[in-house]
Amino acid sequence: MDRNGKLNVGIVGAAGRPRIFRDAIHAHPRAAIAALCEISEERLDMAKAYFGQYPAYLSFESMLESADLDAVIIGTPMQFHVEQALLALERNLHVISEVPAGIDIGECRRLTETAARSKGQYIMAENCNYMKPHMVISNMVRSGLFGELYYAEGEYLHDAKPLCVSTPWRRAWQTGVNGITYGTHSLGPILDWMEGDRIARVSCIGSGRHHADGQGRAYEQEDTCLMMGQTERGKLIRVRLDLLSDRPTALNYSLQGTRGCYESIRHELLGAGKVYLKTEGEDKPEWIDLAAAGKQYVPDIWQRVPEQMLGASGHGGSDFVMMTDFLNAMTDGKPSPISIHRALDMTLPGLISQLSVERGGQWLDVPDSRVWSGDNGT
Template sequence: MRRRDLLRCGAAAAVAVGVVYPSAGHEKPAAVRLGVIGVGGRGTHLLGLALKQGVEVPALCDINEANLARAVGLVEKARDGRRPEAYSRGPTDYRRMLARDDLQAVLIATPMQLHAPMAIDALRAGKQVFSEVAAAITLDECWGLVRAAEETGKMYMLGENCCYWPHVMTILCMVRKGVFGDLTYAECGYVHDCRPIKFNTDGSLTWRGELARDYTGNLYPTHSLGPVAHWLGINRGDRMASLVAMSTKAVGLHDWASRRFPEGHLARQVRFKVGDSTTVLIRTAKGAVIDLRYDVISARPHPTTTYYSLQGLRASYESRTESIWLDGRSASYKWEPLDNYAKEFEHPLWARWRAEAEGAGHLGGDFFVIREFLQAARTAGPSPIDACDAAAWSSIMPLSAKSIAEGGAPQEIPDFTRGKWETRTA
């Protein structure tokens, strides 16, 4: 299924679902030959899903020997004992793996700070790329990614699994069928207490802790922004034009460390840059506003980590209560459960793959990111979430930091489509 099918709904898209190979014959397609860089928690989970979907894995790379050995074992088991080659000779050994000519595609699930350099190297080595979120940390990296995809013509996909959640795709269907009318406002947030995973047990910082120490702004924008960007047609009919950002003081991580580590411990002396809670307001070229919140530090339970709301001229949606109101259809003053419309507006991807997706992780989103990536890789089709999308969504991080540093001053968001945002469909 191509991006236009992800964005489209109804009968036409339903026909496209399940059309896996353009050759239309019944011959078994060649398996995608996939290498993985980074087999920690996330990379190992995605590797498992990819193996279930029939990939060949000739090579794996990680600098952590234990993680690498675990992943090698996983592949060996799935491939009847055939052992993938393991690359672990240091932080740039992935380049040796990229030089192999039997790899068609690469999945990157390393710490966020490494995504863009590794993705750019992989594209330039002629590989198709799946990158974990976010795609990049600086504006230079965002542009580097766009240029590498343009110049090599290789497919790049950001693995934003939240875009494939069932409720998110139901709303996408409703938007595409005009139920909301013109869209004016969206609210979204990633609010997830991640304090424990900023520190190792000895109090040293994990890569997530280093990110919080070294950067400010919204450091994880895509889980919240991705679904909203799809609803609003960002880079396909509209685009994010400017933003302003504000952040609270940075106190939560220091407080957390102070209550866990003894006086004089290094963990208590780290000065974290990122504010506990950050709010970004984004205005689109067509006049919609997105209110985007990020908070991974404040103390709170998190039955869900993200929330979304959407306002159109004729409908309103609230994910926190899973409710919707349709002008002319819902009773006056009464929210309805979104479930009332789940069948009528079920996305074709969910209609086709529900049994396989459920239980695959993150409400089925993990199944679909892998499936859609492999689909695009096999067919050399367009990416459902391409380098322009990845760059635009990820640029919120450096631009929000700049706005905060300048007292909330507006920042222009670059047009990564180079003027094509109004007419692009794929």
């Protein structure tokens, strides 16, 4: 930290996704932006126009060597996440990386081993974990309202064909590979609800290919991919990824326990959804709006969000809440909210699904990153 006791943060990919974190960093009393990095002068100018006139770099390595940093935010395309995280962790810097953690098993293992040696914390920025309904459900789960959990569903449905044109890396890494290439939005909240558990094996199948890109090439990814996962504790999780179908964007979730269940509203991107909670002597099961049933389970961090940030900071305010929580952890010296192992619990099932779909849906084991680092924690 600098002489004023502030966490100095460098941002790579600053003209893109990380812009959504500006307000949270500026609002935090113990954090400050210290440097910006982009791949061209044009994009650096865009970043400076948005963030302000901070030291600016065209090379991530130069930023790490020259800027006085405590942490970096990695907001670059997914194929660069591990490479850049390794460089920062080797310098004992904290890392906040966009999703997913990595794009193949080997680099995920290197990331795990490096994070275990580093004095910096690794954090993965899965904002779906911080959406208000999902945090409310987490508190309700921990209060025992749903009983013992045994099944969940997560769906990420987002027509990314236009994005594959404007951001070509998506054409290669999200729709250019078959299987669950972008599954952390679905798995993140579910694994938060199923605290202490992880997916131990997966099977993945696809629906076939019905779309082509602008050059007339069929997308390598099938239109809808379904991954079934079984956890170490025997729970069942279904994940659907669809980046190609012509439809409105949707994030859908379902959770089932022995005493109740949760269903998001399928046609509302950020809708609260409904819950059923079993009561003694009830005439018949009835749905209750989550906004009413979960009112007393809203986490403190959401109750402290400034009103103006709810709409301005992205995804209904979840990006502001997420970054605030991450900055609090780093400045307070507390464990990472989404640690290296939890990040890989969200990432590795999707990578193994890509092997499973090639083999006709064969069930395959998912490696546990804790084995790679010799760490039994979560």
